[in-house]
Amino acid sequence: MTVLFSIFSFLYQTGDAFAFLVLSACGLAIIFGMMGVINLAHGEFIMCGAYVCAAAARAGLPLPIAILAGALAAGFAGMVIERIIIRPLYDRPLDTIVATWGVSMVVTQGTLILLGSTMPGTGTPFGSFTVGPYSYSVYRVVLMVAALGTLGLLWVGFTKTRFGVLARATIQVPHIAQALGVNTGLVYSLTFGLGAALAGLAGGLYAPTMTLVPTMGSAFVVEAFVTVVVGGADIFLGTAPAALVLGAVKASLTSWQGQLAGQIGLLVAVIIVIRILPRGISGWILRERT
Amino acid sequence: MQGTNSLMKTLGLLQGPQTLGKGKPFWSAFTLVVALACAYPLFADGYDVGNNVYFFNWAFMALGLSLIWGYGGTLSFGQTAFFGVAGYTYGVISINFGDAYGLTIFALVASVAAAALLAAALGYFLFFGRISGVFLGIVTLSVTLVLERFMAQTAGPEWRVGAARLNGYNGMGGMPSLTIPWFGSDIVLFPDVQLYYFTLALLIACYLGLRILVNSRFGNVLVAIRENPQRAEMLGYDIRVYQLVTFIIGSALAGLSGVLYTSWGNYITPASMGMTAAALPIVWVAVGGRSDLTTTLIGAMLVLAGFQALTIHGSQYALVVMGALLVLTVLIAPRGLVFGLGTLVAGLVNRKPKRQGE
Amino acid sequence: MAILETRALNKWFGGLHVTGGVDFALQRGEIHCLIGPNGAGKSTLFRLILGEHLPTSGQILYEGNDITKAKSFERIRRGISVKFQVPGIFKALSVRQNLQIALQHHCPPAELDGEIDRLLEFLKLTEARHQLAGNLSHGQKQWLEIGMAVGLKPRLLLLDEPTAGMTPDETAATGEMVQALNRDGVTVLAVEHDMAFVRQIAHKVTVLHFGKIFAQGTINEIVADERVAAIYLGDATHA
Numbered sequence: 001m002t003v004l005f006s007i008f009s010f011l012y013q014t015g016d017a018f019a020f021l022v023l024s025a026c027g028l029a030i031i032f033g034m035m036g037v038i039n040l041a042h043g044e045f046i047m048c049g050a051y052v053c054a055a056a057a058r059a060g061l062p063l064p065i066a067i068l069a070g071a072l073a074a075g076f077a078g079m080v081i082e083r084i085i086i087r088p089l090y091d092r093p094l095d096t097i098v099a100t101w102g103v104s105m106v107v108t109q110g111t112l113i114l115l116g117s118t119m120p121g122t123g124t125p126f127g128s129f130t131v132g133p134y135s136y137s138v139y140r141v142v143l144m145v146a147a148l149g150t151l152g153l154l155w156v157g158f159t160k161t162r163f164g165v166l167a168r169a170t171i172q173v174p175h176i177a178q179a180l181g182v183n184t185g186l187v188y189s190l191t192f193g194l195g196a197a198l199a200g201l202a203g204g205l206y207a208p209t210m211t212l213v214p215t216m217g218s219a220f221v222v223e224a225f226v227t228v229v230v231g232g233a234d235i236f237l238g239t240a241p242a243a244l245v246l247g248a249v250k251a252s253l254t255s256w257q258g259q260l261a262g263q264i265g266l267l268v269a270v271i272i273v274i275r276i277l278p279r280g281i282s283g284w285i286l287r288e289r290t
Numbered sequence: 291m292q293g294t295n296s297l298m299k300t301l302g303l304l305q306g307p308q309t310l311g312k313g314k315p316f317w318s319a320f321t322l323v324v325a326l327a328c329a330y331p332l333f334a335d336g337y338d339v340g341n342n343v344y345f346f347n348w349a350f351m352a353l354g355l356s357l358i359w360g361y362g363g364t365l366s367f368g369q370t371a372f373f374g375v376a377g378y379t380y381g382v383i384s385i386n387f388g389d390a391y392g393l394t395i396f397a398l399v400a401s402v403a404a405a406a407l408l409a410a411a412l413g414y415f416l417f418f419g420r421i422s423g424v425f426l427g428i429v430t431l432s433v434t435l436v437l438e439r440f441m442a443q444t445a446g447p448e449w450r451v452g453a454a455r456l457n458g459y460n461g462m463g464g465m466p467s468l469t470i471p472w473f474g475s476d477i478v479l480f481p482d483v484q485l486y487y488f489t490l491a492l493l494i495a496c497y498l499g500l501r502i503l504v505n506s507r508f509g510n511v512l513v514a515i516r517e518n519p520q521r522a523e524m525l526g527y528d529i530r531v532y533q534l535v536t537f538i539i540g541s542a543l544a545g546l547s548g549v550l551y552t553s554w555g556n557y558i559t560p561a562s563m564g565m566t567a568a569a570l571p572i573v574w575v576a577v578g579g580r581s582d583l584t585t586t587l588i589g590a591m592l593v594l595a596g597f598q599a600l601t602i603h604g605s606q607y608a609l610v611v612m613g614a615l616l617v618l619t620v621l622i623a624p625r626g627l628v629f630g631l632g633t634l635v636a637g638l639v640n641r642k643p644k645r646q647g648e
Numbered sequence: 649m650a651i652l653e654t655r656a657l658n659k660w661f662g663g664l665h666v667t668g669g670v671d672f673a674l675q676r677g678e679i680h681c682l683i684g685p686n687g688a689g690k691s692t693l694f695r696l697i698l699g700e701h702l703p704t705s706g707q708i709l710y711e712g713n714d715i716t717k718a719k720s721f722e723r724i725r726r727g728i729s730v731k732f733q734v735p736g737i738f739k740a741l742s743v744r745q746n747l748q749i750a751l752q753h754h755c756p757p758a759e760l761d762g763e764i765d766r767l768l769e770f771l772k773l774t775e776a777r778h779q780l781a782g783n784l785s786h787g788q789k790q791w792l793e794i795g796m797a798v799g800l801k802p803r804l805l806l807l808d809e810p811t812a813g814m815t816p817d818e819t820a821a822t823g824e825m826v827q828a829l830n831r832d833g834v835t836v837l838a839v840e841h842d843m844a845f846v847r848q849i850a851h852k853v854t855v856l857h858f859g860k861i862f863a864q865g866t867i868n869e870i871v872a873d874e875r876v877a878a879i880y881l882g883d884a885t886h887a
Contacts, residue, residue, distance in 0.1 A: 032424075036424070038424050038427065040431075043565075085617060085621070088621060089620065089621070092624065093424070094365065094423060094424070095620045095624050096620075097365075097424065098616065099616070099617050099620040101367075101569055101613075101616065102573075102612075102614065102615070102616030102617035102620065103613065103617060104565075104569070105566065105569050105609055105610070105612055105613030105616070106609075106610050106614055107613075108566070108609075109606065109607075109609035109610045109613070110610055112606065113606050113607070113610070215564075215565065218564070218565045221432075221435070221565075222432045222436060225428040226429075226432060228428070229428060229429060260439065260440060260443055263436055263439060264440060267432055267433065267436050270429070270432075271412065271415045271416070271429065272415065274415065274416070274419045274421055274425070274429070275415045275418060275419035307741070307742065307745055507752050510745065510748060510752060511749060511752075513740075514738050514741070514749045517738035517739060517740055517741060518738055520700075520732075520736060521732070521736035521737065521738065521793075521796075522749075523721050524698065524721075524724055524730050524732075524736070525724065525750050525753065525796065525800065526721050526724035526725045526753055526754075526800060527721055527753065528719070528721045529721075
């Protein structure tokens with residue numbers, strides 16, 4: 001019986017880490033896949049989603065609506081920033097990355113100035129349940145379901161809609177959108193908006209579980225970065241499997257040595273993995289297809 | 291005879307295709323600036339002079355980043371990792387061994403070596419794994435962020451190395467300042483005139499040394515790799531080795547900054563490796579013009595001065611201004627604001643005496 | 649004696665079999681042209697020889713030594729040199745610096761300047777030596793890259809469509825350059841589409857088709873081969 005309890009505990013930890021990695025990373029991965037750009041303001045979109053969600057929830061909106069409001073607000077902010085700052089830099093991806101870092105600095109400090117050093121949160125709903133000697137948060141399970149649901153919705157979006165098909169084509173063969181004569185401006189704007197909205201969704205979903213501070217985004221970005229580095233650009237062939245593998249790694253290290261060992265171990269694992277698989281998991285799955 | 295000859299050859303590399311500024315006008319201006327910098331303590335009181343060493347402390351990290359990013363084309367977003375590692379190492383060594391017998395100088399060397407060693411280990415995995423530009427940037431950034439988190443949770447009394455408490459988020463303090471053993475009595479480099487001259491001399495040496503490096507054969511290959519890595523490899527160069535060596539040198543310079551900063555303020559915190567700290571060197575170097583050492587240096591000094599002026603007046607907007615400056619530089623002058631001005635001036639100066647410099 | 653030999657060289661990309669057991673020998677001192685329809689595997693064969701891709705199976709021998717797993721730069725140091733199809737030059741650096749980077753690795757420092765000047769002369773780029781390489785005309789860029797490749801003093805020179813985008817005059821001049829190098833003892837393997845150029849320089853021609861060696865012989869034999877004409881015709885109708 002104890003073994004079963006331990007197994008359940010490990011599965012729960014892995015699922016929790018998996019959900020966190022998927023939700024943190026998918027917005028980053030979509031923007032990276034479509035535009036070849038790492039959005040260093042990713043953490044700030046997450047923070048935006050969390051803040052809006054918390055504000056909406058405290059204003060009396062039900063939590064799911066508040067979370068969606070957070071995602072929408074972040075998505076809208078993303079499209080505005082794409083329009084003003086990213087668009088002039090289309091052919092300079094490396095400069096775009098640096099520019100998004102500038103955005104990140106402005107937003108973090110701006111939030112601190114306007115809203116102060118913390119923002120009241122909403123408290124975690126649903127309480128907890130126990131399996132054997134351990135107690136588990138119900139909301140964490142909700143987050144796992146949300147992560148799977150997000151992946152499912154993205155799958156539908158990417159296979160059933162025109163935008164999605166185009167997006168997948170662009171991820172696999174960069175610049176194909178231009179070759180097909182598509183309005184790249186619109187596609188990129190939607191991509192950036194979608195990526196930002198997914199970041200906002202992550203922020204909204206995790207808002208009830210953490211302290212809301214202007215720098216909260218940086219709690220997510222390391223995990224998001226390493227997942228994208230290992231997974232490569234393709235959400236379904238890369239990000240999700242990477243999140244699963246890394247989730248297991250993180251869960252075992254965390255249960256062995258604690259939270260921080262999980263994070264450090266994750267990074268070390270990633271640095272070793274890239275020595276062996278420089279093109280990430282999806283590059284390895286799609287091995288030498290180009 | 292042979293010796294002087296090769297020395298002259300080496301000094302000849304002080305100017306070359308990879309550095310802005312050559313001939314009489316540039317070196318006259320350089321001498322003037324150095325003279326002014328040397329004369330500055332004569333006109334100011336020791337306290338201000340010591341405070342202003344602060345600017346020089348960061349310049350090494352900026353120069354190192356210029357080498358890695360500007361010349362080598364490698365995006366390293368986590369130079370602060372090496373800054374922090376060296377700073378903490380200096381603290382641990384100097385707290386444990388004290389400042390007698392020039393041991394702080396040993397601590398300085400050992401700390402820079404620690405930073406270089408970390409860079410060598412990390413760089414080996416990255417460059418020999420053939421990590422492409424963007425990924426390299428985010429992996430290095432992740433490293434510095436994880437180090438920050440690690441140091442931030444070392445508040446407990448169990449986190450100590452010998453006599454040195456790491457002290458978690460509040461940071462480590464109480465380490466002795468750099469001390470030069472001297473006949474009679476040691477020279478302690480408190481933030482005062484002595485430290486100013488020490489740091490200035492170190493800065494000039496690093497600046498000139500890097501000029502020689504980037505104009506040497508090594509520098510030729512380095513910029514070639516930045517321009518076209520495939521071609522460079524197909525000329526028989528093992529580009530991984532060049533990138534790795536560059537990364538180590540640049541990171542050692544970041545480490546030097548870390549030691550000087552820690553010794554200067556007798557203090558270092560995990561925040562020195564955080565997201566904001568990591569962003570600032572990017573701003574200095576990008577605004578100045580990363581692909582040239584001189585513009586990087588000027589840019590870093592100007593941005594730091596501006597930042598300092600804003601913070602001193604209590605403005606919270608300093609970081610907002612830094613971020614906006616970075617965005618604007620990328621949008622308006624991607625090669626750097628100072629660099630743009632510099633090439634303009636160089637163009638004007640060189641126009642008159644045509645075909646003078648071959 | 650063969651300077652370069654491939655034995656049963658196979659390369660799969662995912663499900664695509666790009667070179668199918670290529671046994672190919674390049675004799676020392678010859679100018680050998682590799683032709684074939686698009687997608688015949690010419691570029692892949694080049695990349696395998698250069699080490700940019702590693703073969704799925706098979707062997708590559710250079711001067712009798714197995715270099716199948718050697719890194720690209722190691723192959724270059726052994727005396728192989730390449731000129732890419734899209735001019736691979738350092739655009740933001742001056743012409744002179746481009747050559748210096750190519751030469752400095754093996755040339756004694758005292759002779760470097762003289763050697764660069766000699767090469768500039770040979771490439772007809774003396775006038776342009778202080779220009780940025782990115783500002784050269786297309787033909788000049790091609791020559792500069794040939795110069796960089798030649799500057800390594802290779803024993804085997806690989807040329808990937810050296811005349812792509814050149815005017816007929818430039819093409820002819822390039823042909824003379826290649827022949828002059830060959831007289832100095834450089835073995836040349838060139839991928840080329842321009843049949844006039846092939847006729848000008850080739851001692852021997854190999855036709856690749858679907859990743860396999862389809863025909864081999866002198867240019868006259870190849871031109872007379874009806875099967876070769878058929879695959880090119882087939883290619884033309886597909887395109």
